[in-house]
Amino acid sequence: MRKPSINEARMSLSKQSESPFLQGTNLxxxxxxxxxxxxxxxxxxxxxSRVEVSHLTGLTSQTVTNMVRKLIDSGLVQExxxxxxxxxxxxxxxxxxxxxxxxVGIHLEPAKxxxxxxxxxxxxxxxxxxxxxxxxxxxxxxxxxxxxxLLGRNGIPGKRMGGIGIAIPGPVDARRGTVLDPPNLSGWRxxxxxxxxxxSTGLPVFMEKDVTAACHGQTWAGRGEETGQDFLFxxxxxxxxxxxxxxxxxxxxxxxxxxxxxxxVVDTSGPACWCGQRGxxxxxxxxxxxxxxxxxxxxxxxxxxxxxxxxxxxxADLPFLDEAFKSLCQRAxxxxxxxxxxxxxxxxxxxxxxxxxxxLWDMDTVVFGGPYWHLxxxxxxxxVAQVLRRRSVLRQVHNFKVLSTTLGGxxxxxxxxxxxxxxxxxxxxxxxxxxxxxxxx
Ligand SMILES: [Zn+2]
Numbered sequence: 001m002r003k004p005s006i007n008e009a010r011m012s013l014s015k016q017s018e019s020p021f022l023q024g025t026n027l028x029x030x031x032x033x034x035x036x037x038x039x040x041x042x043x044x045x046x047x048x049s050r051v052e053v054s055h056l057t058g059l060t061s062q063t064v065t066n067m068v069r070k071l072i073d074s075g076l077v078q079e080x081x082x083x084x085x086x087x088x089x090x091x092x093x094x095x096x097x098x099x100x101x102x103x104v105g106i107h108l109e110p111a112k113x114x115x116x117x118x119x120x121x122x123x124x125x126x127x128x129x130x131x132x133x134x135x136x137x138x139x140x141x142x143x144x145x146x147x148x149x150l151l152g153r154n155g156i157p158g159k160r161m162g163g164i165g166i167a168i169p170g171p172v173d174a175r176r177g178t179v180l181d182p183p184n185l186s187g188w189r190x191x192x193x194x195x196x197x198x199x200s201t202g203l204p205v206f207m208e209k210d211v212t213a214a215c216h217g218q219t220w221a222g223r224g225e226e227t228g229q230d231f232l233f234x235x236x237x238x239x240x241x242x243x244x245x246x247x248x249x250x251x252x253x254x255x256x257x258x259x260x261x262x263x264x265v266v267d268t269s270g271p272a273c274w275c276g277q278r279g280x281x282x283x284x285x286x287x288x289x290x291x292x293x294x295x296x297x298x299x300x301x302x303x304x305x306x307x308x309x310x311x312x313x314x315x316a317d318l319p320f321l322d323e324a325f326k327s328l329c330q331r332a333x334x335x336x337x338x339x340x341x342x343x344x345x346x347x348x349x350x351x352x353x354x355x356x357x358x359x360l361w362d363m364d365t366v367v368f369g370g371p372y373w374h375l376x377x378x379x380x381x382x383x384v385a386q387v388l389r390r391r392s393v394l395r396q397v398h399n400f401k402v403l404s405t406t407l408g409g410x411x412x413x414x415x416x417x418x419x420x421x422x423x424x425x426x427x428x429x430x431x432x433x434x435x436x437x438x439x440x441x
Pocket of ligand 1: 275280282
């Protein structure tokens, strides 16, 4: 039987635990599963004793001792110091060995490409920003060279490499690892990116939509410390999308394309959208729409090198758009009231979209991030929270937390890499449950 690719295996994953700590099983012949459960428990706890692992997983102390010994032998876990629980005696603490495994994360954005190397703790060890050629075959060769460069200059042995994760604007065919026809990336139509990069590097490659990758980054590197186990993630890039994390697990959707929110109407008197409605998120909130609006109000002179100054539909216009949007945000922060009002109004519209999403999902925590978020957060954060608290149907049931990710602009690259570590190291459903076959990965 054909071995499923890493993309196929991940798309068939079905994690349904209500607790962030998964339960082990004391049946025989389930060593790999229990090993993953123990490892996942250690990772989430940060530092923990064997007794606590046994308590949290339901595994016998003998099973835990055996699994921890195997994990130490394989370099994934190390003993370090002691922990004391309640009035008990101090116990030897175990924790992840950050150098036990590495992964590469690639974020392919319309305006730039980021390649990072992270360790098991989710820390960035090294990064590179390659200039990719327009031709996708040449671009894949350049990506393979960059990966090789990062591994070489950091002395990472092949046996400690988990693989490569790629974050890319949707829509994606996540099962086949194929880039379909993303609106903001020209030259990447129907490209078998995961397959071709796997052939070039000899490493497993996993590809997913950028917002889903950002959710992985937030759950893995953020460990739910600020966000809890259930939250919405708002991705503020050249496009705007949302992701959902439930019980600490990222929801990918049926085909890996969850989060398309461009046609939520947030301003009924707004400009016409190609979908037939007026005032959708796609025509009132993203950087392209805001720059067009600023031009209309005379805040920017019409650019001379762009044929249609209000178009920005060509990839050649992206550097100009990027520069114009940054300038708009800087002027707003510098005290230009017209620019500030324009962003505040946009924040109000995003607040309305977020209200619809939190009400639909019954979520009380929203985390913002993505490539353009650092330019917006000072103006957006309070305004979105105000709108949410005023308009949500659920405002009498619970409070809302609106947060800014602490992972910065690299969050999607971190997430793509951590999806590899997550796939490699955390358990799927227990043996006998529906879901993936770990031996096939
Ligand atoms: Zn629309």
